[in-house]
Amino acid sequence: MSLYFMDSNIIMYALGSHHTLKTPCIRILEKIRSAKMQVCTNTEIFQEILYRYYSIGKKDVAHKACELLKEIADPILPVTIEDITKAMYLMDQYTVPVRDAIHTATMLNSNIQHIISTDTHFDIIQEITRIKPN
Numbered sequence: 001m002s003l004y005f006m007d008s009n010i011i012m013y014a015l016g017s018h019h020t021l022k023t024p025c026i027r028i029l030e031k032i033r034s035a036k037m038q039v040c041t042n043t044e045i046f047q048e049i050l051y052r053y054y055s056i057g058k059k060d061v062a063h064k065a066c067e068l069l070k071e072i073a074d075p076i077l078p079v080t081i082e083d084i085t086k087a088m089y090l091m092d093q094y095t096v097p098v099r100d101a102i103h104t105a106t107m108l109n110s111n112i113q114h115i116i117s118t119d120t121h122f123d124i125i126q127e128i129t130r131i132k133p134n
Helices: 008-015 022-033 043-055 059-072 081-093 098-109 120-124
Strands: 003-006 038-042 073-077 114-116 129-131
Touching: 003 008, 003 098, 008 022, 008 043, 008 059, 022 059, 038 043, 038 098, 043 059, 043 073, 043 098, 059 073, 081 098, 098 114, 098 120, 120 129
Parallel strands: 003 038, 003 114, 038 073, 114 129
Antiparallel strands: none
16 A cells, blocks of 8 residues: 655645535545555644644644544654755755645655645645645
């Protein structure tokens, strides 16, 4: 079974209010929970979730999202200095947000080629393939 990198937006849309991406993201989580997909993530994803929910006063949702991610993601990868070096290279090659360059670097340095994300800018990074929730 292939290993997929899980982006923060999948859990955030699944736990969020009504949105066109809510149901597709819930379906992804159901596939993971039924062992049809294996996902990993990195520590930076937890930071994104905590930052977003704490900044809008939703501590309970932050904790729920992090607990869910801890349950389904294995392994949870660290962000290393090698990842930062690779991220800087990727940012010179592509116009992507810093955090997403770090995620991509973590993936590439861990031999992971697929990311589950709603963020379309991952599509421009030739070294990986984005799996769109549907």
